[in-house]
Amino acid sequence: MHMADALVSPAVAGTMYAASTAAAAYSVKKVRNENDVKKIPLMGVMGAFVFAAQMINFTIPGTGSSGHLCGGMMLTALLGPHAGFLTMIGVLLIQCLLFADGGLLALGCNVWNMAFYGCFLGYFLVWKPLMRRQLSAGTIIAGSIIGSMLTLQMGAFSVTLETLFSGITELPFAVFAATMQPIHLAIGFVEGCITAAVLLFVYQARPGLLKGGRGEETSGRFSYKKTLGILGALALLIGGGLSLAASSNPDGLEWSIGQVTGVEELEAADYGIYAAAENIQNTTSLLPDYAFPESQSLFGTTFSGIVGAVLVLAVCIGVCCALRFFRKKRLK
Amino acid sequence: MSKIEGAVREVHRMESLAEKDQWINRIYPLVKLILTIIYIATVVSFGKYQISRLLLMGIYPIVIFVLGEISFRDALRRLRFILPLVCVAGLFNPLFDRQIFFYVGKIKVTGGMVSMATLLVKGAYSVFASYLLIATTSIEKICFSLRKMHVPAAFVTQLLLTYRYISVLLEEAGRITQAYCLRAPRQKGVHFKVWGSLTGQLLLRSIDRASQVYESMLMRGYQGEFRYVSARKCKKGDWFYLLAWLAVFAVLRLV
Numbered sequence: 001m002h003m004a005d006a007l008v009s010p011a012v013a014g015t016m017y018a019a020s021t022a023a024a025a026y027s028v029k030k031v032r033n034e035n036d037v038k039k040i041p042l043m044g045v046m047g048a049f050v051f052a053a054q055m056i057n058f059t060i061p062g063t064g065s066s067g068h069l070c071g072g073m074m075l076t077a078l079l080g081p082h083a084g085f086l087t088m089i090g091v092l093l094i095q096c097l098l099f100a101d102g103g104l105l106a107l108g109c110n111v112w113n114m115a116f117y118g119c120f121l122g123y124f125l126v127w128k129p130l131m132r133r134q135l136s137a138g139t140i141i142a143g144s145i146i147g148s149m150l151t152l153q154m155g156a157f158s159v160t161l162e163t164l165f166s167g168i169t170e171l172p173f174a175v176f177a178a179t180m181q182p183i184h185l186a187i188g189f190v191e192g193c194i195t196a197a198v199l200l201f202v203y204q205a206r207p208g209l210l211k212g213g214r215g216e217e218t219s220g221r222f223s224y225k226k227t228l229g230i231l232g233a234l235a236l237l238i239g240g241g242l243s244l245a246a247s248s249n250p251d252g253l254e255w256s257i258g259q260v261t262g263v264e265e266l267e268a269a270d271y272g273i274y275a276a277a278e279n280i281q282n283t284t285s286l287l288p289d290y291a292f293p294e295s296q297s298l299f300g301t302t303f304s305g306i307v308g309a310v311l312v313l314a315v316c317i318g319v320c321c322a323l324r325f326f327r328k329k330r331l332k
Numbered sequence: 333m334s335k336i337e338g339a340v341r342e343v344h345r346m347e348s349l350a351e352k353d354q355w356i357n358r359i360y361p362l363v364k365l366i367l368t369i370i371y372i373a374t375v376v377s378f379g380k381y382q383i384s385r386l387l388l389m390g391i392y393p394i395v396i397f398v399l400g401e402i403s404f405r406d407a408l409r410r411l412r413f414i415l416p417l418v419c420v421a422g423l424f425n426p427l428f429d430r431q432i433f434f435y436v437g438k439i440k441v442t443g444g445m446v447s448m449a450t451l452l453v454k455g456a457y458s459v460f461a462s463y464l465l466i467a468t469t470s471i472e473k474i475c476f477s478l479r480k481m482h483v484p485a486a487f488v489t490q491l492l493l494t495y496r497y498i499s500v501l502l503e504e505a506g507r508i509t510q511a512y513c514l515r516a517p518r519q520k521g522v523h524f525k526v527w528g529s530l531t532g533q534l535l536l537r538s539i540d541r542a543s544q545v546y547e548s549m550l551m552r553g554y555q556g557e558f559r560y561v562s563a564r565k566c567k568k569g570d571w572f573y574l575l576a577w578l579a580v581f582a583v584l585r586l587v
Contacts, residue, residue, distance in 0.1 A: 004414035005458035006451050007421055010373045028484045038546050040486055044493020045501075045542035051494070052501040053531050055336045056509055059521035069531065078535075090491040094498065097466045097474070098346055099339070100410035104462050105372040167380070168451060169421045170428035170444060194527050201532030209539065321398060 001155055001184070002095070003110055005103030009166035016162065017108030023116055024089060027082035039083055046079060047087040051094065058194050069198065070148045070191035072118015073127070077143075077199055080211045081123040088115035109162050113155040121154065122147040127211075135210065140203055141196045148192030149185060156184035336506040343499050349402070350470040356400035360570035361473035362480050367577055368465040372458045374581045380447035381433075387453065388584050392577065393460040400468060407463045411456060418455040422448040471495045493545070500541075505534055 008016075031039060050071040058068065071091060075084035092110050095101040102110045126147040130139045160177045163169055169176065202209055350357065371392055378386040397404050429444035465474075475488045512522060512530060522530055 002413075002417070004418050004455050005372050005376055005462075006414070006418050006455035008376060010377045013373070013376070024487065025484075028486055031486055032484075038543065040490050041493060041546040041549060042539065042542040043490040045497050045538050045545060047490065047494030048497035048501040049535055049538040051498050052336070052505040053534065055339055055502065056505060056531065057335070057521035058527050059519070059523055061524050086487055086490060087494070089487070090494045093491065094471070094495055097462060097471070098343060100413045100459050100462060103372065103414070103458050104369060104465075105376060105458065163421055169424065170447070171421070171424040172428075175424075193524075194531075197524075197528035198531045198535060199528075201528035202535060205532065205536060 001110075001113060001152070001159060002092075002102030003106040003113070003159060003162065005105040007163050007166065007168050008103075008106045008109055009168075010105075012162050012166045013105045013108055015108075016112050020089075020108045020111040020116065023085065023120070024111075027085045030082040031086065034083075039079075043079060043083050043087045044090075046075060047090045047094075050075060050087070050091050053198075058190075060190055068191065068194070070118065070144075070152070070188075070195045072115055072151060073122050073144055073147045073192070073195050074198065076119040076123040077127055077195075077210055078202070081119045084123070085115050085119040088119060109158070113158045113162075117151040117154045117158075118147075122151045123211075126150060131210070135203075135207070137200055137203065140199050140210070144196035144199055145189060145192035148195055149188035152184045152188035152191065153181060156180040334506065334509070336502055336509065340499055340502045340506065343502070345406075346466055347470065349467045350473075352468075354400055354468070356396060356402075356464075356468045359468075359573055360564070360566045361469045362477040363566065363570045363574045364465055364469050365474060365477045367574060368461050370578065371461045371581060374585050375454055375457045375461075377585070378450070378454070380450050381443060383446055383450045383453060385584070386450060386457075389457055389581075391580065391584070393457065393464060396464045396468075397460075400464070402464065402467050406467075407460050410459050410463055414455050414459055415452075418451055422451040425451070497541075497545075501534070501538060504537070508534060 005013075050069070053069045053074075054071060056069070072084070072088055075087050078084070079087060089111050092102060092115060093107065096104055096107055096110070127143045130143040130146075133139065157177065157180070160173065160180050163176070164173050199210065371389075375386065375389050378389075393407075396402065397407070424444075425448040426442060426444035429442060429447060431443040433441050433443055433446055435441065472492065475492050478488050478491075479485065508530060509522070512526075513519070516523065
């Protein structure tokens with residue numbers, strides 16, 4: 001479910017970065033308030049564990065295919081939502097940089113889709129209410145499976161929305177959502193089962209490691225006002241950020257020129273240095289006005305543009321190779 | 333080669349690339365990080381039919397690949413991670429957008445084909461840019477840049493530790509799965525009966541290791557944050573490098 005940079009527009013990426021940063025800042029504050037110096041090394045090593053465990057293939061009985069561990073639910077159950085969220089960001093950042101799994105610009109989206117839902121919603125909506133009732137094998141299985149399925153569904157739906165708002169695909173929203181959701185329902189179930197198996201083992205070996213039990217303090221819960229405040233701020237942020245992408249007005253420079261002169265583009269004078277420069281340009285340009293000479297087709301400009309771009313890139317490669325050649329010669 | 337072995341090899345390869353003493357490796361890490369983010373943002377900001385102008389943005393990776401003497405083949409291999417999702421998103425464009433743009437011989441090139449090609453080029457360029465960043469800048473230096481951008485120490489420290497322990501735990505996971513495979517021949521993956529115990533053992537060992545790490549860090553004077561002794565300052569050349577590329581991006585995007 002890692003989104004690539006090509007699937008998001010700058011406005012959507014920026015909005016999701018802002019939302020994820022807000023959640024990360026809140027988590028850092030909460031982790032600091034815990035004042036547990038041992039927690040940082042534990043978070044680091046647990047991040048590496050999730051990374052390593054995600055590489056193990058688990059056979060799905062009766063299918064011949066394999067599944068992987070759900071990192072978000074696992075971390076939130078062992079470290080709590082805030083530390084788990086920060087650890088997941090670290091894992092996603094390293095996956096993006098070292099293995100090109102997800103993009104650097106789309107990191108905000110990936111953090112939101114995988115870490116935020118997995119750690120915060122998975123914990124507060126599923127894991128904690130179940131564990132507060134009774135910490136048992138049954139609740140651990142139910143919490144892991146429901147949590148993984150729910151958070152993966154929300155993550156998949158977010159991918160659909162983010163791609164839609166970015167204007168990337170021509171695929172209708174309903175068709176895209178109908179493709180994404182069922183696949184992730186199955187993936188969520190399998191990942192939930194693997195997470196449940198691992199957490200059950202931990203419960204039997206060291207039950208004190210699991211979070212959300214009855215003995216834990218409740219001061220960390222969101223109040224009604226706080227939740228409304230966060231949702232309101234996010235709504236403003238998302239609305240404001242996405243409106244940038246929706247504008248069909250001329251850009252700032254065209255608007256300013258339009259205000260002063262009444263037209264959005266200025267005509268150059270046909271004498272002196274302007275005329276001489278234009279003459280040189282017309283003589284030397286291979287593709288005047290991004291089209292072949294005498295071409296009247298509007299769409300034809302696209303083709304000639306591609307040819308032009310490829311030519312420029314070829315020149316660029318040539319110049320760079322020449323520079324490298326001369327530099328090596330000089331060093332010899 | 334198994335998936336885990338491949339991952340360990342990739343981590344070590346990237347580390348050795350980032351440690352090379354090239355001009356591009358010596359550029360201030362924060363400058364490279366900012367430049368990469370701006371480059372990717374510029375690339376994805378192009379419209380879905382603006383492929384000709386988008387192609388010109390290839391100047392940045394080309395220059396760095398060639399002058400920085402970085403293997404282009406390795407960068408191409410990284411496309412396998414992003415291409416499937418990009419293809420799924422773009423595959424339907426030719427079906428829904430059938431407006432004819434131009435002809436290549438007798439073949440009709442539709443708007444959907446152009447937009448899909450644009451999407452693939454965007455995906456490739458952004459992967460190349462990220463690869464160039466990580467191939468010339470170590471994670472330690474990126475963490476140093478993050479601290480310079482006032483990212484909290486708690487997050488940066490755990491990121492560094494995660495990175496440090498990835499290869500250790502990957503090797504451990506590799507040993508466990510290899511031992512399992514030797515005892516369960518002709519079996520694809522881990523059987524569901526041992527899902528919990530196999531991964532759980534690794535988890536408990538990791539937690540024990542975390543407390544040992546913490547104790548050894550305390551012994552070495554850890555007080556909540558790592559110190560970057562060898563961090564150098566941003567020089568005029570770094571500023572020039574940043575501004576020159578920003579000017580190129582602005583020209584390619586706006587003109």
